[in-house]
């Protein structure tokens with residue numbers, strides 16, 4: 001559905017007070033969404049409360065009013081002024097009962113608190129996990145609008161999540177820098193980027209940064225194929241190669257490299273180390289010096305680039321407009337040039353991975369970039 005983006009709402013809305021929270025890993029553009037939502041709501045006489053640290057604050061009652069003065073100057077700022085969490089699911093919330101730590105369903109408390117505070121609707125800015133929680137609340141009767149956040153760009157039903165393009169720009173900058181040192185030293189340079197189950201950052205950064213090999217979770221790699229690509233380049237007089245590897249990439253028949261597991265999270269696996277593994281394996285078969293850079297949270301921090309500021313702003317405005325229009329259980333999304341509303345259930349039912357016929361992937365293949373298959 002096309003929600004007539006930017007049209008002034010002149011109807012009557014039952015919504016007088018909105019709550020807003022940010023959940024999951026942080027991401028450039030979170031503050032831009034908050035700012036746009038607060039400005040849009042206040043412009044229409046709607047009060048806004050911010051919930052601290054995602055759903056933790058919803059359980060603990062950690063709320064604060066948000067007025068236009070509270071969002072002044074936050075457009076370019078990374079992170080989220082509201083704080084966020086990867087844990088703290090109210091439907092399975094760790095709670096101390098005396099000496100014993102129990103996991104309890106605290107969702108009813110959240111519903112009661114929202115009612116007591118006079119909150120009519122919630123804008124939940126998050127990835128698949130946070131939006132899945134929001135959807136559970138929607139099933140209990142809470143009026144919810146979702147905003148698609150994640151640098152990984154792995155949410156269904158939207159062409160882009162905000163933050164992704166900034167993460168790609170950061171990775172591309174790293175690749176530009178790695179190129180010059182790789183060429184000078186005749187080395188293989190490996191850049192490990194984020195992307196647990198989807199290789200969007202690796203694919204786009206690899207294309208933008210001129211990588212020779214891109215390894216993504218969707219295409220299990222064979223060492224032989226990567227070594228051949230590097231050696232073929234050397235035979236052509238290019239004695240260096242650039243490889244981008246997503247943290248979730250794995251060899252054919254092998255497993256992802258897990259750095260450690262962390263309790264209290266739905267997905268307890270913390271990935272990391274595929275770059276180092278690949279470097280060790282490649283040095284053995286190519287006899288070329290290889291170095292690894294793990295970009296890590298540099299991809300998540302810092303100021304959003306212009307396109308993400310615009311996208312975040314459009315999402316923030318659209319989320320408030322959806323609430324004012326009484327359109328709940330929906331996620332705002334970018335489809336083509338338009339901001340639309342899609343059912344949250346459709347957006348979170350599976351992850352959006354890179355398809356094997358993805359046009360960007362095909363273009364990369366056409367110009368000789370290898371994917372390790």
Ligand SMILES: Nc1ncnc2c1ncn2[C@@H]1O[C@H](COP(=O)(O)OP(=O)(O)OP(=O)(O)O)[C@@H](O)[C@H]1O
Nearest residue numbers: 024025086087088089126127128129130132150266
């Ligand atoms: N499928 C799911 N259903 C319900 N809750 C989930 C699900 N996946 C994750 N969660 C919970 O959602 C919260 C946030 O999840 P997660 O850390 O994956 O963030 P996210 O919102 O998905 O953003 P991102 O993955 O981009 O960081 C955690 O408390 C986690 O326990």
Ligand SMILES: O=P(O)(O)OC[C@H]1O[C@](O)(CO)[C@@H](O)[C@@H]1O
Nearest residue numbers: 025086150151152194195196271
């Ligand atoms: O270091 P954290 O916060 O646990 O999260 C790391 C994960 O978050 C993401 O950046 C976003 O979901 C993933 O790509 C990465 O695996």
Ligand SMILES: [Mg+2]
Nearest residue numbers: 024127128129
């Ligand atoms: Mg998630």
